[in-house]
Every structure is written in structure tokens, then in C-alpha cells.
Amino acid sequence: MIEFLKHPVFNIISEIAAIENTQVYVVGGFVRDALLGKPSKDIDIVVIGSGIELAEKINKRIPGQGRLSVFKNFGTAMIKYNDWEIEFVGARKESYRLDSRKPIVENGTLQDDQNRRDFTINAMAISLNPKTYGQFVDPFNGIDDLKNKIIRTPVDPIITFSDDPLRMMRAIRFASQLHFTIVPEALDAIKNQCDRINIVSGERIMDELNKIILGSIPSFGFKLLDQTGLLPIIFPEMAKLKGIEKIEGKGHKDNFYHTLKVLDNISINTNDLWLRWAAILHDIAKPETKRYTESGWTFHGHDALGAKMVPEIFRKMKLPLNQKMKFVQKMVLLHLRPIALAKEVVTDSAVRRLLAEAENDVDDLMVLCEADITSKDDGKVKKYMANFKLVRQKLKEVEEKDAIRNFQPPISGELIIETFKLKPSKVVGEIKQSIKDAILDGKIRNNYEEAFQFMLQEGKRLGLSLPGI
Ligand code: CTP
Numbered sequence: 010m011i012e013f014l015k016h017p018v019f020n021i022i023s024e025i026a027a028i029e030n031t032q033v034y035v036v037g038g039f040v041r042d043a044l045l046g047k048p049s050k051d052i053d054i055v056v057i058g059s060g061i062e063l064a065e066k067i068n069k070r071i072p073g074q075g076r077l078s079v080f081k082n083f084g085t086a087m088i089k090y091n092d093w094e095i096e097f098v099g100a101r102k103e104s105y106r107l108d109s110r111k112p113i114v115e116n117g118t119l120q121d122d123q124n125r126r127d128f129t130i131n132a133m134a135i136s137l138n139p140k141t142y143g144q145f146v147d148p149f150n151g152i153d154d155l156k157n158k159i160i161r162t163p164v165d166p167i168i169t170f171s172d173d174p175l176r177m178m179r180a181i182r183f184a185s186q187l188h189f190t191i192v193p194e195a196l197d198a199i200k201n202q203c204d205r206i207n208i209v210s211g212e213r214i215m216d217e218l219n220k221i222i223l224g225s226i227p228s229f230g231f232k233l234l235d236q237t238g239l240l241p242i243i244f245p246e247m248a249k250l251k252g253i254e255k256i257e258g259k260g261h262k263d264n265f266y267h268t269l270k271v272l273d274n275i276s277i278n279t280n281d282l283w284l285r286w287a288a289i290l291h292d293i294a295k296p297e298t299k300r301y302t303e304s305g306w307t308f309h310g311h312d313a314l315g316a317k318m319v320p321e322i323f324r325k326m327k328l329p330l331n332q333k334m335k336f337v338q339k340m341v342l343l344h345l346r347p348i349a350l351a352k353e354v355v356t357d358s359a360v361r362r363l364l365a366e367a368e369n370d371v372d373d374l375m376v377l378c379e380a381d382i383t384s385k386d387d388g389k390v391k392k393y394m395a396n397f398k399l400v401r402q403k404l405k406e407v408e409e410k411d412a413i414r415n416f417q418p419p420i421s422g423e424l425i426i427e428t429f430k431l432k433p434s435k436v437v438g439e440i441k442q443s444i445k446d447a448i449l450d451g452k453i454r455n456n457y458e459e460a461f462q463f464m465l466q467e468g469k470r471l472g473l474s475l476p477g478i
Contacts, residue, residue, distance in 0.1 A: 011043060011044075011135065011143065013043050013048055014135070014137075014142070014143050018052075018090060018093060018095070019035070019137055021067060021070060021071060022054060022067055022095075022137055023137040023138065023139060023142060024070075025063070025066055025067045025070055026056070026063060026137065026138065027138065027139050029063060029066060031056060031057065031058045031063055032056070032057040032058075032119070032136075032138050033054055033055070033056050033057075033063070033137045033138065034054070034055045034119060034134040034135060034136055034137060034138075034146065035052060035053070035054060035055075035134065035135045035137060036053050036054070036055045036122070036123075036126075036132075036133070036134040036135075037053040037126065037131050037132075038051070038053065038131060039051060039052045039053055040133045040134065040135055041130050041131055041133065041151075041155065044133075044152070044155055045155070045187075050092050050093045050094060051093075051094050051096070052093060052094070052095045052096065053096050053098065054095060054096065054097045054098070054137075055098060055099075055100050055119065055122050055134065056097055056098065056099050056100065057099075057100050057118065057119060058099060058100075058116075059084075059099050060084060060085055060086055060097035060098040060099040061079055061081070061084065061085070061086045061097065061099075063097055064077060064079070064086035064087075064088055064095075064097040065077065065079075065086070067088065067097075068088050071088065071090055076088065076089040076090075083098075084098065084099055084101075084114070085097060085098045099116060100116065100117045100118060100119055100121060100122040101114050101115070101116070101117050101121065101122055101125060102114070102115045102116070102117030102118075102121035102122070102124075102125065103115075103125045103172070112172070119134060119146060120148060123146075123148055123149070123163060124163055124164055125172070126163060127162065127169060127173070127176045127179055127180075128151075128154075128160055128161065128162060128163070128176075128179075128180065128183065129149040129150065129151035129154045129159075129161045129162070129163055130151045130154050130155050130159075130160070130183070131151070132147075132148075132149055132151055132163050133145065133146070133147045133151040133152065134146040134147070148163075149161075149163045158187065158188065158189040158190060159189060159190055159191075159192060160180050160183055160184050160189050160190065160191045160192065160195065161191075161192045161195060162176075162195055162198075165198075166192075166194055166195040166197075166198035166199075167198045167201070167202070169195075169198075170195075170198050170199060170202055170205070171202060171205065174202070174205040174206050174208060174209050175206075175209045175213050175214070175217070177199045177202075177203065177205075177206060177237070177239060178206070178209075178213075178214055178217035178218070178239070178243075179217055180195060180199065181199075181217075181221065181230050181233040181234055181237070181239070182217045182218075182220050182221050182230060184229070184230070184233060185221045185224050185226070185227065185229045185230030185233065186220060186221070186224045186230075188226070188229065191233070196233075196236075196237065199237040199238075199239070200236075200237050200238055203237055203238040203239045203242060204238075204242060206239055206242055206243060207242065210327075211325075211326060211327035212327045214243055214327075215326055215327050215328060218243065218244075218326075219282060221234075222272075222282060222285050222286070222289070223280065223282060223285070224276075225276060226273055226276070227269075227272050227273065227276055227285065228269035228270070228272060228273045231247075231269055231272075232269070235248065235251065235265070243326075244326065246293050246318070246322055247265070247268070247289065247293070248265075249296045250263075250264040250265040250268055250292065250293070250295065250296060251263065251264075251265035251266075252265070254299070254301075256301045257301075259301075259305055259306065260306075261299070261305075261306035264292050264295045264296070267292065267383055268288070268289060268291070268292055270383040271288045271291065271377075271380045271381050271383060272285060272288045272289055272380075274288075274379075274380035274381075274382075274383070275288040275376060275377060275380035278376050278379075278380070279373075279376055281373075283333045283336050283337055284340070284373050284376065284377065286328075286337050287336070287337045287340035287341060287344075287373075287377055288377060288380055288381075290315060290318075290319060290322065290337060290341050291315065291340065291341055291344045291377065291381065292308075292311060292315065293311075293315045293318055293319075293322070293341070294308075294310075294311040294312075294314035294315035294317075294318055295308045295311045295315075297311075297314060298310050298311040298314055312341065312342055312343070312344060312345050313342060315341040315342075316338045316339070316341045316342035319334060319337055319338040319341060320334060320338070323337075336370060336373075339366075339367070339370060340370070340373065340374060340377055343363070343366060343367055343374055344374070344377055344378060344381065346363050346366075346367075346374075347363065347374060347375060347378040347397065347400050348378060348381070348393075350363065350400050350403075351393060351396035351397055351399070351400050355399060355400060355403045357403075357407055357451050358449060358450045358451055360400075360403050360404055360407045361407055361411060361413050361448075361449045361450075361451070362449050363404070364404060364407065364408055364413040365413050365445075365449060371404060375397065375400070375401055375404075378397060379394065379397055382394065411448075411454070411455050412455060413449070413455065418441060418444055418445045418448070418460065419444075419455065419456060419457045419460040419461075420441065420444050420457070420460045420461060420464055422437050422438070422441055424464075425437050425440050425441060425464060428464065428465075428468070428475070429468050429473045429474070429475065429476075430474075430476045431473070436471065436473075439471075440464060440467050440468070440471075443463075443467055444460050444463055444464055444467070447460075447463050448460070
């Protein structure tokens with residue numbers, strides 16, 4: 010018997026269901042993950058009858074900690090028991106209309122319920138009924154698909170995907186997370202009806218996309234999104250990165266595959282979703298900034314334009330418009346800076362400027378820049394990595410010496426106004442900026458006294474009077 014079935018929670022469910030003369034099964038993702046050796050605490054229980062009524066009865070029998078929530082509209086109920094979340098749902102038979110994701114739902118048998126599920130690996134059930142406790146009910150041979158690493162739909166994929174187009178994203182998400190292969194019929198069905206993804210809400214699409222991005226090799230999922238035609242619909246800016254243009258026999262690199270390599274590279278070093286998003290978006294403005302010049306292809310300004318494009322992409326894709334977005338924007342804007350540093354002799358001044366702009370995100374920026382090295386030439390990779398090591402060391406030294414991260418100029422605009430008895434005006438900003446530049450260029454140190462003296466000099470240079478001094 011599968012180990013998890015020995016847990017007392019399953020015995021309680023089994024016992025009460027037997028008393029109530031109701032059949033119950035564990036089903037779906039929990040069974041799949043248990044077989045993959047990744048036991049989860051989210052359990053889906055299918056009840057042949059009313060899920061809510063059975064949950065109410067079970068809840069009364071669970072000692073102390075059981076917490077019940079009933080979702081009447083969905084016909085489901087959830088019990089929280091210690092750190093388990095057990096969801097009860099009556100077996101359903103569903104049929105769908107073409108123009109909507111809202112199914113017409115009727116009560117059904119276990120087989121009906123399994124038929125309406127998305128993939129064979131998600132349609133396996135295990136009996137919790139006393140006489141057959143632990144028995145597998147796997148009408149579509151999901152267990153073999155799990156062993157053979159295959160994503161297949163229980164019924165004709167055209168029907169499964171048309172019933173709920175989000176499943177096209179889910180197929181790719183599971184394939185990408187688990188490194189499984191989608192069977193050709195299912196892949197074709199996605200290609201044929203990819204535009205039906207338009208009836209699914211942006212939030213649900215994004216949930217799946219983010220799960221692809223958080224996988225160990227996200228390029229796997231993005232290549233499938235591209236191959237099936239979903240990518241240009243859900244993320245046109247990324248689809249536009251694809252392709253190589255040639256002029257006078259000279260081509261640039263394919264920025265789609267480059268971006269995917271950067272994303273895979275960064276995924277080795279971070280699980281942070283937003284840093285991974287920064288990798289996806291770092292070159293997003295390359296198609297708009299592409300020019301062919303005497304010295305070959307250039308993408309001048311793709312960093313600044315890319316940063317500018319981030320809010321609109323986040324808004325359209327239902328990503329949060331908050332600090333996370335600002336972080337991604339900052340990474341896109343600054344992603345060339347450490348490379349520029351690594352190419353030149355690294356001066357303290359350039360390092361200070363980078364620290365002042367990147368603030369506490371400078372380490373993440375370095376992780377992005379290192380991931381951005383995708384050259385096939387091992388010699389070049391080694392050289393760039395060695396240079397970045399130097400940049401990191403220099404960043405550390407300068408930061409220790411000058412504490413520039415989170416840089417706040419030691420002289421405020423108010424003090425400048427007060428000292429020279431000025432009205433708020435352009436000259437105040439100019440003095441403030443020249444103090445900042447003097448600190449970042451190492452002319453003066455980052456403290457009040459030196460900055461104050463420098464401000465007085467600047468005032469004198471600009472012919473400002475010093476009332477009262
Ligand atoms: N399901 C489905 N069609 C969907 C969503 C879900 O048929 N569009 C079914 C599948 O049987 C799935 C179960 O509902 O296993 C539970 O769905 P969900 O909790 O979203 O996914 P899990 O399979 O549990 O996987 P994960 O936790 O990784 O999202």
C-alpha cells in the first residue's frame with residue numbers, strides 16, 4: 010500500500026464515508042505527486058454524492074483542530090487539519106459550451122469525474138472505501154504515462170482543451186516542470202486551437218506562466234509555447250525577439266534563444282521569480298532598437314527603452330505593478346553597466362556610480378550579468394567571468410570604504426536654500442547634483458563636513474552671496 014494512506018486523516022475519512030454509505034477516493038495532483046515521491050499536503054477527495062455534506066460530517070469527527078470552509082457556489086468544501094488542506098468535491102459530469110469556460114455540471118460517477126480531468130497523470134484515483142482501501146482506479150493508464158514521462162489527455166485532446174483552454178498552458182507547464190513529453194496529438198490540438206486561450210483570464214494564464222518560469226529549465230516551456238503558437242498570443246513582445254535578420258551577409262544573434270539561455274543560466278543561481286523575469290525582459294527592446302551600421306548590428310538604447318516597456322508589459326500580463334516591477338525595471342535598465350565596467354579598467358568612480366544606482370540590488374544585477382554571458386567560446390566566457398569577479402571585488406572594496414549603497418547626498422536641497430537664501434530653483438538642483446558627482450567621482454568623501462565645504466565653494470563659483478557668514 011502507498012505509504013501516505015497510513016496517515017490517520019485518511020482513516021477518518023474512510024470510516025465516516027463508510028458509516029454514511031458514501032464512496033470516496035483521493036484523486037488528481039495529490040496522487041500524481043505521491044507517486045513521483047513528492048508528497049504534498051493538498052488533498053483532493055472525490056465523493057460519489059455530496060462533497061459538502063460529507064465534509065461537514067467528517068469535520069465534526071476531527072478532534073479539535075479541524076476547520077471547515079464551504080464554497081456553496083462551487084459545490085466544494087475544505088477542511089484544514091493541522092497543515093493539511095483537504096478539499097471535498099462531489100463527482101461531476103461536465104459539459105461545456107464553445108464560448109465559455111463555465112461548464113454545465115451534473116452529478117456523476119467516478120468514471121465521469123475522471124473523464125473530465127485534464128491529463129491521464131492527473132486522473133488517477135485511489136479508493137478510501139474499506140473493502141477496496143488503497144486500490145488504484147486508473148482507467149487511462151496514467152501510471153504508465155507517469156513512468157514514461159508523457160502528458161496525454163484522458164479523452165480526445167480537442168475536447169479536453171476546448172472544454173477548458175487553460176489546459177493548453179497546463180500541458181506545457183507540467184511538461185516543463187516535470188520534463189515530460191506532450192504526445193503529438195495533444196500538441197497538434199494545442200496548435201489548432203491556440204487562439205482559444207483568449208477566453209481565459211490573464212491572471213490564470215500568468216499563474217501557469219510563472220510556474221513555467223520557476224521550473225529548473227524554463228526554456229523547455231517557452232520553446233513549447235513558441236512551437237504551439239501560444240507565445241505570440243500571451244506574450245507578443247517575447248515572440249518578437251525571435252529570428253535573425255541578415256544584411257550584407259551579416260546576421261545578429263537570435264535574441265529569443267539568447268534570452269532563453271540567459272533565463273536557464275540564471276535559474277541555476279536563483280529561485281527568485283522577479284530576477285528570472287528580469288532575465289526574460291533584459292533584451293526585450295532589441296527588436297525596436299535594432300540598426301545595421303558600418304560596424305555591424307547595434308541595439309543602442311535597448312536597456313533604457315526596455316526599462317520603459319516593463320510597466321506596460323506587467324500591466325498587460327497581470328503582473329503586480331509594485332516594487333517587484335520597479336526591481337525588474339531597474340535590472341533591465343542597468344544590465345549593461347557591469348559589462349561596461351568589466352571591459353574597461355575599473356575605476357572607483359564608475360563603481361561608485363553603479364552602486365549608487367543599483368543600491369541594494371547590486372548583487373542581483375551581478376547575477377543577471379553573469380547569466381548574460383552566453384558565448385559558445387569557452388575562452389571568452391572564462392575571460393568575462395574573471396572580469397566580473399574583479400568587478401564584484403571592486404564593488405565590495407568601494408562599498409566598504411565609501412558606503413555608497415543606498416546613497417543619500419549628505420546635503421539636502423533645504424540646506425542649500427537656507428545657506429544661500431535662495432528660492433527653490435534650478436540652481437539648487439545643480440548644486441545638489443555637483444555635490445553628488447564630487448562624492449561619486451571621489452573628489453570629496455561621503456560625509457557632511459566635506460560636502461558642506463564643497464557646497465560653499467560651488468556657491469562662490471556661481472557668484473552666490475552668503476548672507477550672515
Ligand atoms: N484540473 C483539470 N483542469 C484544470 C485544472 C485542474 O482537470 N484546468 C484537475 C486535475 O485533475 C488536477 C486537479 O484538478 O489534478 C487539481 O488541480 P490543481 O490543484 O490546479 O492542480 P494540481 O494537479 O494539484 O497541480 P499543482 O498543484 O501543481 O497546480
